[in-house]
Amino acid sequence: MKKQLIITKDGSHSLFVPGLNETYHSKNGAITEAMHVFIRNGLHFNQKQNLNILEIGFGTGLNALLTLENLGNKKVHYTTLEPFPIAEEIYNKLNFHTFTKSDEEFFLSLHNCEWEREIKLSTNFTFFKTNNKLKNFNDGKFDIIYFDAFAPEKQAEMWTKTVFEKMYCLLNENGFLVTYCAKGVVKRTLKSVRFEVESLEGPPGKREMIRANKK
Ligand SMILES: C[S@@+](CC[C@H](N)C(=O)[O-])C[C@H]1O[C@@H](n2cnc3c(N)ncnc32)[C@H](O)[C@@H]1O
Secondary structure, eight states: OOOEEEEOTTSOEEEEETTTTEESSOTTOHHHHHIIIIIIIIITTOOOSEEEEEEEOOTTSHHHHHHHHTOTTOEEEEEEEOSSOOOHHHHTTOOGGGGSSSOHHHHHHHHHSOTTSOEEEETTEEEEEEOOOGGGOOOOOEEEEEEOOSOTTTOGGGSSHHHHHHHHHHEEEEEEEEESOOOHHHHHHHHHTTOEEEEEEOSTTOSEEEEEEOO
C-alpha cells in the first residue's frame, strides 16, 4: 500500500496512507501523541523494573525509539509486530532522531536489524521484531501492550472481542493495554473480556485515550 511522508504539528514526521485515508499518528503531533499515550501513560505508569512490552504495529519505529530513550532505570524486553514493514526509502527519511538524544544510525538500526531474532540494542533494552500478523502471534506474557493499530473504522478486524480476549490472555496480572483510541464501542468490547477500563485525558486534539487493566 502506498505511503506518503507528512509533517505533523510538532514538526515530527508521520505517514499518510491514501488507500485507507489514514495517518500513522495524530496530525497534531506524532511525537507528542506517542509520548503521551505510550510513554507517560504506559511505560512510566508501570512500576515494575523489568518490563515485557508488546507493540501492535511497529510501523515507523517511533514507539520503540521513544521507549528506548525513556527507559530510566527500567529494563525492557520489547516485542513488536509488523506484517507490512515500510520501505527503506521511507524510513531513511524519518526525522524522529532530530527530536531525541539518539543519532540517526541508532534509529535506523531498529529498522535494519534482523527480523525474528532477539537483539540487545543497549544494556537495558532487548528488541524482537516479527513479521507476524496479530492473529498468528501467541507467544509470551507482557506487562504492557502498546495497541497502535489503525483506527477501528479503517481496520475493524483489529478491534474485535476475539482480539481483545487474546490481548487479555497475553498480559500478566496487573498488566495493561494502552491505546490512543477512546471510542465507546472499544471500551465496551474491552470490558466484555474483563478489562477494567480507564478513560484518561487524551493527547492534543483528542479528548480521551484508554488504559485497560488486567486485575
Ligand atoms: C497506526 S500504524 C502505527 C504504527 C507504529 N506504532 C508507529 O508509531 O509508526 C498501525 C500499524 O499496524 C500495522 N498492522 C496492520 N495490520 C496488522 C496486523 N494484522 N498485525 C499487526 N500489525 C498490523 C500496520 O502495518 C501499521 O504499521
